[in-house]
Amino acid sequence: MNETVIINYRLPEELAVIKGIACLHCGQDWLRSYRVKGKGNTFLLCAECESVWLPGQDLTQDTDDYLSEFLGDPPTGSQWDMIERVDDNK
Ligand SMILES: [Zn+2]
Incomplete structure (x- = not known):
């Protein structure tokens, strides 16, 4: 039993970034920490x-x-201007 199985386990977002959690929705990218500019709350985004x-x-x-829903349905294309990457490498 050398396998590490992460299942039914709520990972802190920092740990999720370190371990590299793939997006469960599309499986095409890793989840990364972002935040809305000017606000402290971080969230994970694919x-x-x-x-x-x-x-x-x-x-x-x-x-x-x-x-888009999370940001309150801003005009199309403006979502990415409203958020910023949180540096994972500190
Ligand atoms: Zn995805």
Whole structure:
């Protein structure tokens, strides 16, 4: 039993970034920490499909949150100007 199985386990978002959690929704990218500019709250985002996982949300479960909804439906194309990457390498 050398396998490390991460299942039914709520990973802190920092740990999720370190371990490299693939997006459960599309499987095409890693989840990374972002925050809304000017605000402190971070969330995990898949840059590929724009799925959002909020802190404390189970990363082994698919999410219903999308970036545009999360930001309150801003005009198309402006979502990425409203958020910024949180440096994972500190
Ligand atoms: Zn995705």
